[in-house]
Amino acid sequence: MPVIKLAFLDVGQGDTTIITCPDTHEAIVVDCIDSNAALDYLKKEQVTQLRGVIITHLHADHYKQTANLLYNYEGCEVLAITKHIPNPRYLKGEKILKQWPADRDGHSTEFEQPPVKNKGSLAKLYQWCQDNKKKCKLILADSNVLLPIQGNIAQSLKVLHPTSFDLPDLKRCELNDISIVLQVTGTRASALLTGDLEPSGWQYLKGQNDELKSDVLKFPHHRGAWDEAKTDDLLSVVQPSIVVISVGSNNRYDHPHTDVFDALQKQRDLRLLCTQATDKCQTPVQGERDNVIVQFQKQSVKDNSFFLLPGKMQCPCAGSVIIELRDTPVIIQPNTAFHESLISVHFKKHKCFIRTAAL
Amino acid sequence: MPKHNKSENITENDFSSQEPKFFLQYLQHEQWGKRVRLIVTPKENYIPKNSYLIDLTRTLWNQTFNMTNEVLMAILGWDVSNAWVIEHTKSLDVLTKFIQDIPIPHELSEQDCQILTNAVLTLEEAKQSMSPVACHAQDKIDTILRKAYHLDDSTFQRLRQVTQWMDKSYITLDVQPDLNKTNWFTSGVVENVVAANSQVQLWVDEFDDIQTVHIVPSMPGWMLRPGAAFLTKFPRTFRRHRKIDPENIDWAYFHSQPYMYMSEEELLTGISQYFVRPPQ
Numbered sequence: 001m002p003v004i005k006l007a008f009l010d011v012g013q014g015d016t017t018i019i020t021c022p023d024t025h026e027a028i029v030v031d032c033i034d035s036n037a038a039l040d041y042l043k044k045e046q047v048t049q050l051r052g053v054i055i056t057h058l059h060a061d062h063y064k065q066t067a068n069l070l071y072n073y074e075g076c077e078v079l080a081i082t083k084h085i086p087n088p089r090y091l092k093g094e095k096i097l098k099q100w101p102a103d104r105d106g107h108s109t110e111f112e113q114p115p116v117k118n119k120g121s122l123a124k125l126y127q128w129c130q131d132n133k134k135k136c137k138l139i140l141a142d143s144n145v146l147l148p149i150q151g152n153i154a155q156s157l158k159v160l161h162p163t164s165f166d167l168p169d170l171k172r173c174e175l176n177d178i179s180i181v182l183q184v185t186g187t188r189a190s191a192l193l194t195g196d197l198e199p200s201g202w203q204y205l206k207g208q209n210d211e212l213k214s215d216v217l218k219f220p221h222h223r224g225a226w227d228e229a230k231t232d233d234l235l236s237v238v239q240p241s242i243v244v245i246s247v248g249s250n251n252r253y254d255h256p257h258t259d260v261f262d263a264l265q266k267q268r269d270l271r272l273l274c275t276q277a278t279d280k281c282q283t284p285v286q287g288e289r290d291n292v293i294v295q296f297q298k299q300s301v302k303d304n305s306f307f308l309l310p311g312k313m314q315c316p317c318a319g320s321v322i323i324e325l326r327d328t329p330v331i332i333q334p335n336t337a338f339h340e341s342l343i344s345v346h347f348k349k350h351k352c353f354i355r356t357a358a359l
Numbered sequence: 360m361p362k363h364n365k366s367e368n369i370t371e372n373d374f375s376s377q378e379p380k381f382f383l384q385y386l387q388h389e390q391w392g393k394r395v396r397l398i399v400t401p402k403e404n405y406i407p408k409n410s411y412l413i414d415l416t417r418t419l420w421n422q423t424f425n426m427t428n429e430v431l432m433a434i435l436g437w438d439v440s441n442a443w444v445i446e447h448t449k450s451l452d453v454l455t456k457f458i459q460d461i462p463i464p465h466e467l468s469e470q471d472c473q474i475l476t477n478a479v480l481t482l483e484e485a486k487q488s489m490s491p492v493a494c495h496a497q498d499k500i501d502t503i504l505r506k507a508y509h510l511d512d513s514t515f516q517r518l519r520q521v522t523q524w525m526d527k528s529y530i531t532l533d534v535q536p537d538l539n540k541t542n543w544f545t546s547g548v549v550e551n552v553v554a555a556n557s558q559v560q561l562w563v564d565e566f567d568d569i570q571t572v573h574i575v576p577s578m579p580g581w582m583l584r585p586g587a588a589f590l591t592k593f594p595r596t597f598r599r600h601r602k603i604d605p606e607n608i609d610w611a612y613f614h615s616q617p618y619m620y621m622s623e624e625e626l627l628t629g630i631s632q633y634f635v636r637p638p639q
Contacts, residue, residue, distance in 0.1 A: 036565055036598050058627070068564060071544040081634050117562060120546055120588050122626045123618040129633045136633035145636070164636075309601075312567045 004156050004186035005045070005332070007306070008218065008321040009037045010275040012314050013248025013255075014061030017193060017218065019153065019184055020045050026153040029053045030182065030193055033061055035068035037308050041320075042073065044306055052078035052149040054139065056179040056195030060118045067124030070132075078149050079129070080139045082162060082180045139180055140164050141208070158183045160212070161197070161205040170204060176220070177201025183214060186325025191216035192238055199230040206237060215329040216242045219260070231263035235270075242329055244321050245274045249285050250313035256280075261351035271331070272352040273339075276310070277317040281347035288346040289315040295342060305333045317347065429479035430472045433500050434463060438518035439508055445521060464507035471503045543595040546616055549587040559583065563603065570603040577610040588616035 002023045009016040011034035018041055020027045027047040031054070032038050042050065050073055055063045058081070070076050129136050137148030141159045149157070161181035162170055170178050179195025192214035197205065202220075206212065217240035220226065226234075235243075243264060245256050258280070264272055277285050277292075292315055300307035306320050322333040343350050426434075434440060440461045467475070478496040485493035505515055547563035557574045559582060574583070581587055592612040597603050618626065 034565065036595070065565065068545060072542075081630075083634070083636070117548055117564075119619065119623055119626070120548065120564070120616055122623060122630075123588070123616060123621070124546060124590070126618055126621075126626045126629050129630050133633055138634045138636055140636070 001156055001185055001187055002152065004153075004184055004325040006184065006191055006216065006323045006325065007041055007045075008244045008246050008273075008275060008323075009034065009041060010308055010310060010314075010316050010318075010320040011037050011246070011248075012276065012311055013251040013253075014064065015056070015195075015218075015246050016065075017246075018042070018045075019157070020047060021153040021156065024152045025049060026051050026151045028149065028153060028157065029069065031056055031062040031195075032066045032069045033064040034308075035065040035072055037320075038065075038069050039072055040308070041306060049151060050076040051151045051153055052076070052080055052137075054080045054180060054182070056181075056193075057082070057175055059175065059196065060121065062195070063125065064118070064121045067121060067128050070128050071124070076135070078135050078137050079132070080137045080148055080180075082139045082178060083164065083167060141181075156185050158185070160192075160209050161201070163208055166204045166208065170201065173200045174198060177204070179220070181205055183212075184325065186329075188327045189215040189325040189329045191218065191323070191325060191329070192240070193218045194220040196220050199225045199233075202230075202234060212237050213239050215325070216240055216244065216323055219243050219245045219256070226257060226260055228259040228263045231260050232266070235263060235267055241269060242271045242273065242323065242331065244318075244323075245272070247274050247276050247278060249276045249278055249289075249310075249315045251278070258351070265351070273318040273321045273331075273334070274352065275316065275318055275321060277315050277347050277350075281317065281343075281350045281352075283349065285315045285347075286313065292316060292342065292346050295338075299335065299338050303335055305335070317343065426467075426472065427476050429476040430467070433475040433479050434504065435461065437500065437504050438515070438522045439504070439510075441522045442518050445524075462508075464504065466507050467503070471507070474499055475503055543593045543598055544590070545593060545598070546588065546590045549582055549585050549589070551585055552583050561603070565598060566601050566603075568601070572603065572605045572608060575610070579610060579613055579615075581615055582613065588619045590614045590616050 002021050005020045005022055007018040007020070009018065014033035015031040016034050016038055017030040018027055018038060019030065022045070025046055025048045027042055027045065027050050029038055029050065029052075053066060053070060053076055055066055066079070070079065138145075139148065139159055141161050141163045142165070145164075147154055147157060147159060159180060160183055162178045167178065176196035176198045177200050179197045179201065181195060181197060182193040184191045184193065190213075192212065194217070197220040217235075217238050245260075247255055256274070256278070261280075264270065277288070279285050282288050289310075293310070296307050296316055296319055299305060306322065308320060310316055318334045318339055320333060321331075324330040324332055343352070443461045478499045481496040482493055485496070501515075510518070545564045547561050547566075549559060550562045550569050551560040552558075553560065554574075558571050559574055559578070561570045561572060563570055572578075582589065591614070592609075593603070594607070618629075621629070
């Protein structure tokens with residue numbers, strides 16, 4: 001298998017993850033809430049083939065800028081979504097949104113009653129689908145459904161969740177629980193991308209898959225029901241050496257929760273990388289923002305790292321996280337010494353740690 | 360007329376002449392389908408696999424140009440000719456009509472021709488190895504022909520990529536987005552109309568702050584309604600600075616966003632119809 005590069009872009013609250021294969025200049029984007037950031041990164045990586053964009057689930061903090069990306073990068077081959085929108089042929093007359101109960105941190109309320117701005121994102125996506133019908137593909141983790149993405153990079157990708165078998169049961173859960181879960185494998189190291197999966201969905205994923213052990217875990221990012229015990233269970237099965245949390249400083253979901261930090265701290269040889277710092281790291285975290293950004297700008301000049309100017313209320317911690325999946329996972333970005341120094345100087349109340357074993 | 364044969368059918372007689380031979384090499388790529396390139400060779404025993412032999416004698420060009428075989432090989436084996444062939448490979452029959460129209464540079468001096476001849480002979484001796492001598496000879500050909508064809512850096516790099524197309528599967532001929540031009544697709548909503556100041560306040564996707572612009576005659580009338588959703592294109596510098604430059608807005612790019620009359624439920628239903636289970 002070729003080396004695979006994973007980038008968890010620092011886009012605030014939500015996900016924009018880019019999988020690239022440096023040998024073939026291919027890429028797959030998983031969720032997109034900042035198309036400008038995604039395009040900048042694709043350009044930096046000299047990507048010539050965007051093999052597909054996958055939306056893990058239709059919450060605005062995962063699809064918001066997908067249409068912008070697709071319209072601004074005309075060469076994208078596939079847009080893939082799982083079957084979490086009931087097909088009208090099978091569910092005629094059923095209320096599409098009402099069948100999914102609101103999740104515990106309430107962010108599906110934002111989805112159910114979006115302001116005109118969020119509705120605009122959906123309208124754009126609808127327009128793109130209309131214009132590009134042949135590029136719209138369904139993703140399911142069923143063994144008889146092939147991954148609808150072409151190219152060498154597709155061989156590094158495995159869809160683990162949801163299966164059509166589980167979908168009827170999952171309808172009783174939250175929309176987060178049918179997030180597409182992907183396992184990405186490089187030369188030997190692997191990563192588990194979990195979307196917004198919550199513990200109820202995790203049980204289904206665990207029940208269907210024996211091989212969930214992965215070197216890198218993209219932590220499902222809402223507080224939801226991830227208490228310490230359930231986080232322990234997740235970590236004990238996946239056994240990651242690196243956990244990435246894509247989080248916004250100004251998120252209103254109390255994410256990441258203290259229980260998650262507590263569970264993570266119990267794991268030996270684990271490196272935690274949060275894209276942004278929150279008030280749990282420094283109160284108020286906004287007070288550190290400007291100084292931290294200056295540090296990042298200097299560092300990006302020094303080591304040519306990928307840096308995005310964050311939004312007004314956002315303060316980076318690890319910033320954009322880039323990991324290469326070789327025989328073992330290699331953290332390309334952030335620079336360890338820089339990150340460690342940043343935490344110790346600016347985030348006095350931090351709950352994370354840096355250990356050398358995973359470096 | 361030129362004739363073409365599949366390589367399996369090429370006979371020894373086809374190589375009786377010492378004239379250069381021209382091959383169109385086809386490659387079936389798993390993702391890209393067929394690719395084709397022009398190969399010029401004087402070697403009698405060199406027949407690339409999956410190739411068509413284009414039996415073209417240099418007489419096609421002799422009538423107009425007084426060149427040595429080596430100069431002709433340098434030109435026809437170079438990036439411009441290769442791109443020309445690719446451009447016209449929709450049909451082999453059509454291609455053979457076009458091939459004699461390959462653009463030949465007119466500005467080659469005697470000294471240029473001598474250098475090209477020596478470089479081709481050097482390359483032939485090196486048998487396409489990547490030895491320093493071969494690389495040096497190729498550099499000489501590149502320098503002379505770039506000048507003769509008046510190619511700027513980007514055009515040359517593009518043509519070279521096309522030449523390398525077959526060996527490097529990731530190279531695409533699709534138009535790549537030019538991120539520096541005024542072509543950044545985005546959208547927004549009219550937040551407020553401040554008629555007293557002749558201003559409109561816009562919320563723009565991916566911008567932090569509300570953007571204020573002046574009402575001008577070229578602004579579409581429907582934008583004077585708060586809540587109106589629009590699609591537009593900006594220079595990416597606007598996005599990079601997270602700020603619109605009001606003096607450089609092209610209102611012709613502003614269009615009312617369609618489908619905003621639909622409820623979110625209807626939009627999702629609409630999207631869902633495009634994502635169906637593939638046939639087993």
